[in-house]
Amino acid sequence: MPATIKDIAKKVGVNVSTVSRVLNNRGYISDSLREKIERAMIELNYQPNEVARTLFRKKSNMIGIIIPTVAHPFFAELCSHLEDYAYRHQYKVVLCNSQHDRDKELMYLNYLKANQVEGILMGSQTINVAEFSKIALPLVTFDRAISDQIPYVSSDNYEGGRMATELLIEKGCRKIAMITGSLKLPMLSNRRHDAFVEAAKKHGIWYTVLETDDYGFNPDNYEGIIMELFSKYPDIDGIFASSDVIAAHILKICHQLNKKVPSQIKVVGYDGIAFSEATAPPLSTVRQPIREIAELAFDLLMKQINHEPVECVNILPNELKIRQTT
Amino acid sequence: MPATIKDIAKKVGVNVSTVSRVLNNRGYISDSLREKIERAMIELNYQPNEVARTLFRKKSNMIGIIIPTVAHPFFAELCSHLEDYAYRHQYKVVLCNSQHDRDKELMYLNYLKANQVEGILMGSQTINVAEFSKIALPLVTFDRAISDQIPYVSSDNYEGGRMATELLIEKGCRKIAMITGSLKLPMLSNRRHDAFVEAAKKHGIWYTVLETDDYGFNPDNYEGIIMELFSKYPDIDGIFASSDVIAAHILKICHQLNKKVPSQIKVVGYDGIAFSEATAPPLSTVRQPIREIAELAFDLLMKQINHEPVECVNILPNELKIRQTT
Secondary structure, rough: OOOHHHHHHHHHOOHHHHHHHHHHHOOOOHHHHOOOOOOOHHHHHHHOHHHHHHHHHOOOEEEEEEEEOOOOOHHHHHHHHHHHHHHOOOOEEEEEEOOHHHHHHHHHHHHHHOOOOEEEOOOOOOOOHHHHHHHOOOOOOOOOOOOOOOOOEOOOOHHHHHHHHHHHHHHHEEEEEEEOOOOOOOOOOOOHHHHHHHHHHOOEEEEEEEEOOOOOOOOHHHHHHHHHHHHOOOOOOEEEEEEEHHHHHHOOOOOOOOOOOOOOOOEEEOOHHHHHHOOOOEEEEEOOOOHHHHHHHHHHHHHHHHHOOOEEEEEEOOEEEEOOOO | OOOOOHHHHHHHHOOHHHHHHHHHHOOOHHHHHHHHHHHHHOOOOOOHHHHHHHHHHHOEEEEEEEEEEOOHHHHHHHHHHHHHHHOOOEEEEEEEEEOOHHHHHHHHHHHHHOOOOOEEEEOOOOOOOOHHHHHOOOOEEEOEEEEEEOOEEEEEEEHHHHHHHHHHOOOOOOOEEEEEOOOOOOOOOOHHHHHHHHHHHHHOOEEEEEEOOOOOOOOHHHHHHHHHHHOOOOOOOOOOOOOHHHHHHHHHHHHHHOOOOOOOEEEEEEEEEHHOOOOOOOOOEEEEHHHHHHHHHHHHHHHOOOOOOOOEEEOOOOEOOOOOOO
16 A cells, blocks of 8 residues: 555644645745655655646646657757756656647647646647637747747747858859748748848849748658759759758768769758768758757746746857868 | 536536536446537537546556657657657657666656556666566566566567678678677667677678767767777778667768778668668668557557556567668
8 A cells, every 4th residue: 555645644743734735835834844744755655646736736847848740850859958957847748749730739739738737838830820829828939939929939040041051152152052941831940041042142142942841851852852953953052951851861962963062062951950960971050059949948938837027039049060061 | 717517517407427427438328418518518618627537537648758868869750659659549648858867767757657647668778677667557668678577669689680780791891890889788789789790700700899888879979989990990891880870970980081881881770760861872771660669569558558468578570771881
């Protein structure tokens, strides 16, 4: 039989309500009595039923993370850092991959509410503003500005796009392309594209833009687009890819077509995931501060949970990593 | 004010206990009455409090996943598939990265028990058999055989190691190396190394073995080992890496040292993560059936939860993907 709250009370010689005050951190209790009760819990191997405590305290110490898929290395790294911050603050993480499926995303939102998670971190791309406003829970989004009430965190997408494009031009590229995720989605990351176009125009450089599928992350789709680009414009000499994963596929196809990187063609990625250091040659990229994004997002969620004021617009600077593909 | 179970009962004209029977799927209730009650729930926008239901039914519909880190692409893909199967069976996933930290792992185990998760999927490498046996919850492990009571799922590590090594030898390699995770840990993946040694001996081929740090996943450590290998044995002509991530770093260093792959040196990886198709050149590898591993592990957990018998030893076949590095 596991020890109950009654066993603890009996051992220490106090009322059950006194033990309950210690468990729930409510009301006055002297330090020495608290210590006695806590020691008794350890000695009797007392395991509080967290579900009952959640119901009682209305505090689950759980948060939900909704992302397109943790199989994508950017979200995997983000998730790993988020779980790390959550753990340090005694929070647990419910992982929800939306797979770009609107029904799944809505189902998860309802589920998370019903289970009294205290807040949600959301990298969603499918649900609309009206649906968001119904959530009525502390919420932080990534790379998407929903309203001026819901805080978001993102890297400085425009400045990142500008740095990448200027790097290609500075290194001598005269005919450049950008391969980007779909521009139809209302994502802040589309600013990378705006910066690319404006930098090319400013320097009077020929450019073209190719978009991936609506809900990207499909290597076959990437490679089709890259092959199409090279067959249409064989003299392209610089490419800015809106993710390191796309950039890796470009390097692979350059290798297959025997296009020398960086002497014949230069490539810059975006994200700065771990793998960007392991490509051959190592990828020049715009490194997002993934750890800092996770830390700030978690912090903004905690502030909302504690009814503290928060900044809604949170844009963090990137770092241009010049490696061997430019 | 959100609708309560009383509001539903009043609207339909039944007792609260009848509504409760529908909510909890217990006892007899006619289809037409069930439908009436469910329609009333939708009309009144009733949100059941899942925490209260968990307490009542002793069923949380939650499982825990404890892995070293979701930032590693193998675990990220495994996790993504697990979440997919869990979702299809109306289960939610609590993500726990142990970061190879024994205290964190034990803390998570206690937390998951206290929160009445129904079972745990575990890719743990640190806690010992005695600690495992205390868990007293349905449990499935990956790549680790704890006891003959706890089911595990793994790829056929020995056969995978044999296929990789035979491929190198068949393609003409005469001086081969293996770079493996630490062999000090009691992991089933060490069988890859056993197969490597036995295949090399069988064919009378010179070989050497290098181990990474105890708790691997450190690119700097990988690259140090690879550089050491090439400086000590510059005429190595084939390498079997025990993960695709290690193999990618080998390809990067071969590129830096101007060693031609596959003409001067051949490389085979293990795992078959998405990125193995995007290396330059595309990596030959032993592809683990990651989706099938996730599906079977989830299925074994469900069977235990439902008190059905389970097989303890579950070894799934790999597929040798011959691409352009051999």
